[in-house]
Amino acid sequence: MNSNPLPAARRRLLPSFLFLCLLGHLGGAALLPASVVRVEIKDGKGQPVADAVASLVPLDRAPVIDVPAEPAVIVQDNEEFSPTVTVVVVGGKVVIPNRDKVQHHVYSLSPAKRFDIPLYKGEMKDPVVFDRPGIVALGCNIHDWMAAYVVVLATPHFAKSEAAGTAQIANLPPGRYRLEVWHQRITAPVVREVNVSSDPATQVIAVTLRELRQIRRAPETGGGAYR
Numbered sequence: 156m157n158s159n160p161l162p163a164a165r166r167r168l169l170p171s172f173l174f175l176c177l178l179g180h181l182g183g184a185a186l187l188p189a190s191v192v193r194v195e196i197k198d199g200k201g202q203p204v205a206d207a208v209a210s211l212v213p214l215d216r217a218p219v220i221d222v223p224a225e226p227a228v229i230v231q232d233n234e235e236f237s238p239t240v241t242v243v244v245v246g247g248k249v250v251i252p253n254r255d256k257v258q259h260h261v262y263s264l265s266p267a268k269r270f271d272i273p274l275y276k277g278e279m280k281d282p283v284v285f286d287r288p289g290i291v292a293l294g295c296n297i298h299d300w301m302a303a304y305v306v307v308l309a310t311p312h313f314a315k316s317e318a319a320g321t322a323q324i325a326n327l328p329p330g331r332y333r334l335e336v337w338h339q340r341i342t343a344p345v346v347r348e349v350n351v352s353s354d355p356a357t358q359v360i361a362v363t364l365r366e367l368r369q370i371r372r373a374p375e376t377g378g379g380a381y382r
């Protein structure tokens with residue numbers, strides 16, 4: 156029997172104590188509860204807006220962007236893109252597999268990334284790399300109604316709003332930021348300046364997107380709109 160258990164307990168505790176000290180020394184800021192900005196996005200009638208993208212661009216430091224090794228995935232299923240809004244950082248990759256029995260011809264004419272993938276089914280050969288910030292609208296040459304967006308950001312701080320209209324951006328270092336809120340149905344993003352203090356807290360910012368454009372998913376019949 157061990158008549159003196161204390162030294163053994165100390166020996167067990169010492170490594171974890173040293174580990175914590177090391178962690179605290181290397182990444183003190185990361186261990187603190189970090190600040191959160193929660194953007195509540197509504198339309199002019201007070202209804203929540205889903206699939207809006209809120210991003211925070213640091214104004215007093217260069218953003219540190221880690222490009223994920225894995226591509227984001229936009230599936231083509233039942234002759235629709237899913238999801239319809241995808242966010243990537245600059246340099247991010249996207250694959251657009253076709254799960255339908257029919258072929259699709261995916262393209263973009265957006266200045267931030269033009270591409271054209273002629274008729275295909277199944278997987279793509281190479282992912283599309285989005286190397287410039289901007290909004291990239293995807294379409295299909297065969298099916299006019301198919302539409303999706305890739306939002307390419309030069310900041311790692313972003314979130315897409317859920318059904319409740321909430322986009323929550325966590326782990327924010329203190330500083331000044333430019334908040335941008337984009338939605339496919341507004342003509343220009345909503346821009347605000349936001350201060351994140353060094354005291355960890357959750358800041359709630361209400362954004363109203365007025366005058367949301369209607370999206371035509373199929374051509375109108377009769378042509379009356381153009382007379």
Ligand SMILES: [Cu+2]
Pocket residue numbers: 234258259260295296297298301
């Ligand atoms: Cu198609």
